[in-house]
Amino acid sequence: KLGNLGKKYPVCLPHLPILGSLPYMNSTEKPHIYFTKLKEKYGEIYAFWMGPYYSVVVNQFSLAKEVLVKKGKDFASRPRVVTTDILSGSGKGIAFSEYGPQWRMSRKLVHSTFSLFKDPSSQNFEKIICQEASSLCEALANTQGQSMDPALVCFLAAANVICQFCFSSSWKQDDKDVKIMMNFSDNIIKTVARDSLVDIFPWTQLFPNKELILLKDSVMKRNKLLEKKLKIQKEKFNIDSVNNLLDMLLKAKMNNNGHLTQEPEITDEHILMTVGDIFGAGVETTSNVVKWCIAYLLWYPQVKEMIQKEIDQKIGFTRTPVLCDRHQLVFLEATIREILRIRPVAPLLIPHVATSDSSIGEYTIPKGTRIYINLWSIHYDPTEWDEPEQFKPERFLDKNKEQLIMPTSSYFPFGSGPRICIGEFLARAEVFLFLSWILQRFDLEVPDDGELPSLEGKFGVVYQITPFKLKFKLRKAWREAQLSA
Ligand code: HEM
Numbered sequence: 062k063l064g065n066l067g068k069k070y071p072v073c074l075p076h077l078p079i080l081g082s083l084p085y086m087n088s089t090e091k092p093h094i095y096f097t098k099l100k101e102k103y104g105e106i107y108a109f110w111m112g113p114y115y116s117v118v119v120n121q122f123s124l125a126k127e128v129l130v131k132k133g134k135d136f137a138s139r140p141r142v143v144t145t146d147i148l149s150g151s152g153k154g155i156a157f158s159e160y161g162p163q164w165r166m167s168r169k170l171v172h173s174t175f176s177l178f179k180d181p182s183s184q185n186f187e188k189i190i191c192q193e194a195s196s197l198c199e200a201l202a203n204t205q206g207q208s209m210d211p212a213l214v215c216f217l218a219a220a221n222v223i224c225q226f227c228f229s230s231s232w233k234q235d236d237k238d239v240k241i242m243m244n245f246s247d248n249i250i251k252t253v254a255r256d257s258l259v260d261i262f263p264w265t266q267l268f269p270n271k272e273l274i275l276l277k278d279s280v281m282k283r284n285k286l287l288e289k290k291l292k293i294q295k296e297k298f299n300i301d302s303v304n305n306l307l308d309m310l311l312k313a314k315m316n317n318n319g320h321l322t323q324e325p326e327i328t329d330e331h332i333l334m335t336v337g338d339i340f341g342a343g344v345e346t347t348s349n350v351v352k353w354c355i356a357y358l359l360w361y362p363q364v365k366e367m368i369q370k371e372i373d374q375k376i377g378f379t380r381t382p383v384l385c386d387r388h389q390l391v392f393l394e395a396t397i398r399e400i401l402r403i404r405p406v407a408p409l410l411i412p413h414v415a416t417s418d419s420s421i422g423e424y425t426i427p428k429g430t431r432i433y434i435n436l437w438s439i440h441y442d443p444t445e446w447d448e449p450e451q452f453k454p455e456r457f458l459d460k461n462k463e464q465l466i467m468p469t470s471s472y473f474p475f476g477s478g479p480r481i482c483i484g485e486f487l488a489r490a491e492v493f494l495f496l497s498w499i500l501q502r503f504d505l506e507v508p509d510d511g512e513l514p515s516l517e518g519k520f521g522v523v524y525q526i527t528p529f530k531l532k533f534k535l536r537k538a539w540r541e542a543q544l545s546a
């Protein structure tokens with residue numbers, strides 16, 4: 062199917078008609094790790110047939126930058142597959158929608174809402190996150206040093222920040238909706254965008270399929286919950302006072318109804334899906350990063366002590382951390398950067414699709430090719446990183462351990478170019494504040510059964526950590542400071 066005259070294509074894995082390269086590929090390993098191994102044999106860029114889809118894997122940062130930035134527009138679309146179509150109402154949100162006016166407008170409206178929340182005068186991110194950090198610490202203190210799974214409290218904290226952003230509302234600590242949400246969200250991650258059989262051969266959805274049923278059911282529950290929120294908020298809507306993402310979308314919809322502008326139409330479903338993407342991304346990414354950090358700090362108590370020493374010296378106990386402490390708490394910042402390297406949230410980003418005939422390096426790439434950017438091999442490239450398998454936050458610090466540095470450009474945990482993550486600012490602020498608040502107050506200890514977290518993780522649209530337990534113990538220094546205050 063590829064035209065051959067005078068063109069050079071990336072090396073391709075062996076393949077058969079219909080099944081493509083699948084019979085030759087190892088399906089038991091995590092895809093990003095398998096792709097990194099194939100780099101040894103096939104090189105930095107190679108191709109394979111995923112069933113009928115011609116796909117290219119990019120394992121090296123300058124080639125990846127060419128795809129994402131230099132020729133960003135050529136590669137800015139997304140594949141339409143069965144599972145993401147179910148999640149996004151056939152590509153109506155942002156993350157899984159094809160490159161075009163609809164996607165551009167949704168992104169723009171989210172950006173404008175972000176600007177609202179960066180404004181220091183009103184309800185800004187810093188205030189909202191600190192409020193949630195405070196509730197989070199309160200909930201942790203209430204566990205009284207008992208072994209516990211941090212998943213629910215992390216989920217709630219992240220969910221409330223994003224709920225303020227989307228709807229100007231939040232959930233109470235013991236609201237049963239939160240557990241329900243965590244459950245369906247987990248089930249969506251288990252089943253969506255994993256290149257499962259239905260995504261490769263859409264006709265297989267005609268057969269009974271447990272995963273697909275679970276996905277449909279979970280998406281239905283999610284949509285119901287969001288619709289409930291939307292309905293309440295809609296009643297409060299006032300076009301002269303735009304306070305959150307939903308207001309912003311409703312206003313755009315009203316302005317657009319007269320069709321005076323050239324903008325694409327906004328339907329209720331577009332609104333629901335855009336909010337759904339921001340909600341899902343806002344909760345699942347940051348709560349996971351916080352959990353990965355906690356797990357690594359349990360394994361590396363000396364790193365935890367370095368961070369706490371820095372907090373004690375630069376902040377003390379008379380006030381809680383704020384965003385501008387980021388310049389001072391360089392060891393914590395370095396640790397967060399290292400976590401995003403060693404356990405990237407999206408090890409293969411979200412697949413990209415070529416919108417036109419193009420090229421990567423010396424290779425021809427036909428329109429419609431799926432591009433997997435293997436962030437894992439980029440973050441573990443031994444020619445760019447010293448001992449990439451090792452967890453070493455210091456690699457992001459200068460010799461004196463006073464300044465943050467970027468040791469190589471082979472690093473982009475949020476992607477790059479037109480499809481770069483929209484939430485980077487919020488995510489970094491949230492992870493920093495949650496962790497600094499926690500570590501100022503608590504020591505992290507292994508649970509009663511003495512078991513350390515597994516650092517292996519589960520591959521999916523979000524590279525999740527497997528559930529684990531630990532104890533949060535109020536620090537002696539913190540308790541003493543509270544008593545003398
Ligand atoms: C896309 C990383 C948090 C919203 C992405 C992509 C990555 C990423 C790698 C895909 C880029 C690509 O396909 O080229 C992260 C990480 C986070 C994080 C590491 C946390 C540490 C967030 C948050 C939000 C968010 C908090 C929302 C508030 C989005 C959206 C997209 C996206 C909407 C899709 C963009 C598009 O397709 O145009 N993110 N993200 N992310 N992220 Fe994030």
Ligand code: PLO
Binds near residue numbers: 247345
């Ligand atoms: C997470 C589960 C939610 O229930 C639905 C959802 C929506 C948007 C997705 C998000 C999930 C996972 C993380 C994604 C996000 C869009 C951008 C983000 C894929 C599936 C990343 C990291 O790329």
